[in-house]
Amino acid sequence: xxxxxVGGVIANKYLNGGAVWTRLNWLLGLRELGYRVYFIEQIxxxxxxxxxxxxxxxxxxxxxxxxxxxxxxxxxxxxxSLLLGQGERSCGMSLAEISSLASExxxxxxxxxxxxxxxxxxxxxxxxxxxxxxxxxxxxxxxGLLDSSFDxxxxxxxxGELIGSAQCAIPTGNxxxxxxxxxxxxxxxxVTETGDPSRFTSVASWRDNYGTLEVDGKKFGLKVHEFRKFxxxxxxxxxxxxxxxxxxxxxxTDIELLRFNGWRIRDSLTVAPDPETFRSYVQDSGAEFSxxxxxxxxxxxxxxxxxxxxxxxxxxxxxxxxxxxxxxYPVGEGLFAFTTFxxxxxxxxxxxxxxxxxxxxxxxxxxxxxxSNRVLDELLAKAGVSG
Numbered sequence: 474x475x476x477x478x479v480g481g482v483i484a485n486k487y488l489n490g491g492a493v494w495t496r497l498n499w500l501l502g503l504r505e506l507g508y509r510v511y512f513i514e515q516i517x518x519x520x521x522x523x524x525x526x527x528x529x530x531x532x533x534x535x536x537x538x539x540x541x542x543x544x545x546x547x548x549x550x551x552x553x554s555l556l557l558g559q560g561e562r563s564c565g566m567s568l569a570e571i572s573s574l575a576s577e578x579x580x581x582x583x584x585x586x587x588x589x590x591x592x593x594x595x596x597x598x599x600x601x602x603x604x605x606x607x608x609x610x611x612x613x614x615x616x617g618l619l620d621s622s623f624d625x626x627x628x629x630x631x632x633g634e635l636i637g638s639a640q641c642a643i644p645t646g647n648x649x650x651x652x653x654x655x656x657x658x659x660x661x662x663x664v665t666e667t668g669d670p671s672r673f674t675s676v677a678s679w680r681d682n683y684g685t686l687e688v689d690g691k692k693f694g695l696k697v698h699e700f701r702k703f704x705x706x707x708x709x710x711x712x713x714x715x716x717x718x719x720x721x722x723x724x725x726t727d728i729e730l731l732r733f734n735g736w737r738i739r740d741s742l743t744v745a746p747d748p749e750t751f752r753s754y755v756q757d758s759g760a761e762f763s764x765x766x767x768x769x770x771x772x773x774x775x776x777x778x779x780x781x782x783x784x785x786x787x788x789x790x791x792x793x794x795x796x797x798x799x800x801x802y803p804v805g806e807g808l809f810a811f812t813t814f815x816x817x818x819x820x821x822x823x824x825x826x827x828x829x830x831x832x833x834x835x836x837x838x839x840x841x842x843x844x845s846n847r848v849l850d851e852l853l854a855k856a857g858v859s860g
Contacts, residue, residue, distance in 0.1 A: 476574070477578065484534075484555050489719075489741075497577035535744065539747070541555075541564065545791075585603050599857070601626065601627065603860040630650070630651045636774060643772045669713070670759040676780060679698065679727065680695050697727065716736060720744065756789070761789060774797060775797040790834070798810065803838070807837065809824070810845065
């Protein structure tokens, strides 16, 4: 049985259930394929907080408690390590144990290049970089902003499936970017009959830590900038439009504008702070409506949201902003892409007319395109790794 080390962020995504699922589906999906899987994460002291969000030490941090509970919940209790910094302190495997593991591991799947431990990057394992932020990763590298550890991988995969094609404006930086998709462990995301068919939802951050990116005089905005273009949607569709939003209370103008236009706002930190509540929120919804960050749509990256994959797997139709993914995935049944306001409205009407058929089609899409067994097996095959 081959051994795979997965690097990613869970403790660093405290109270972000959706981001945690992103990593869990890679981690648990590889385990489903029969590999011996270990999860390793690093966290800096400045990111350790207590339950009130105040700085605290590693051992008493809410991050650590959050991390341990998730590892135990999903059967990883003896196969993980959370390291403070470069390993000064740890929970789970020690730095010495990780060094020993790295010397024997066959593959390292480094999600967003999170792991920077020399003992892992210098090991003989096949090191795979997984890019979840297409556009940012490539432009940052072009600008010399990425850590030198980026260049210490053997293969590079991206969920920006059109990178390297004539359709996509994102530079490759002389790297062979292999396309991959957001995996979902289908048995963890079963079809549910619950949920109000007339309730469109999504989970989103109004802004993020990346900020607006400007390249060669062109600005790529955040989700807030795209959302404002479609803010009047609730006035033009019969469905209730709701968003579980991470938004600062000081964003008074935008909050009032959302409510004025009929949006129902929920607090994402309350309704989806962990994997279980996030899954419940998605599965209690009728369908999803969401926009994409400007860098994904303007560059025609082909990016497709892992959150949307969870909706589809649950048998919930999705209406999402086109990033070029229409070149890859079938749309019009269960999944609708829009670039204009009118297309978004029309998609909502299609779902209303044939809701159950679109629910069935949504699950079928998840099974055909995003099943972790298929996605991860194909990735490892491209990497020259077989079971």
